[in-house]
Amino acid sequence: MAVIALAILTVLVHIVWAIVLVRDDTGVTIGIVDQLAFVVIGLIFAGVLLTLLRIRVRVGEQGVEVRGPLRTRLWDWQDIVGITFPRSSMWPRLELPAYEHVGVWAILTVDGQDAVEAMGTMREVIRRYKPSAADPETVADR
Numbered sequence: 001m002a003v004i005a006l007a008i009l010t011v012l013v014h015i016v017w018a019i020v021l022v023r024d025d026t027g028v029t030i031g032i033v034d035q036l037a038f039v040v041i042g043l044i045f046a047g048v049l050l051t052l053l054r055i056r057v058r059v060g061e062q063g064v065e066v067r068g069p070l071r072t073r074l075w076d077w078q079d080i081v082g083i084t085f086p087r088s089s090m091w092p093r094l095e096l097p098a099y100e101h102v103g104v105w106a107i108l109t110v111d112g113q114d115a116v117e118a119m120g121t122m123r124e125v126i127r128r129y130k131p132s133a134a135d136p137e138t139v140a141d142r
Helices: 002-020 032-054 113-129 136-142
Strands: 056-059 064-066 071-075 083-084 091-095 100-103
Touching: 002 032, 032 064, 083 113
Parallel strands: none
Antiparallel strands: 056 064, 064 071, 083 091, 091 100
16 A cells, blocks of 8 residues: 555655646746646656556466566476575575576565565465475575
C-alpha cells in the first residue's frame, strides 16, 4: 500500500506544481502545455513506482518463476542449484549452474519476520520438487 500511496502523492504534487507555478510571476512564462507536461511527468513517475508492485516469486511443479518490474523468468528445476540468503544481502539468491545467481526481490530483509516465513515456505516447496536445492549448506558447498 505504501507504493500506491507514494504514486498518488507523486501525481498530486505534480498537479499542485502545475497549478501553483502559473499563479505568481516566476520570471518564466508557463503555459498550458507546460502545466500538462508537469502532470504527465507525474503520471510517468507514478507508473514507474507502480511497476514495483509486479515483483513476485512463485515456486511450483515447473520450477521457480521470478517476476521483476520489467520481465518474468521461469527456471526449470534442472537449472536450479539452490536458494540461499547470504547475511550481507538484502534479498535471497536463486543459485544457478556455473556459479551464477539471480536475486529474488520479492523477499527482502527489511520485511523481518515475513521474510523469514516466506523463505521457510519457499524451502518447503523446493524440498518437495528438488530436495538438494532446499538445503543452504549443500548449496554453499558447491
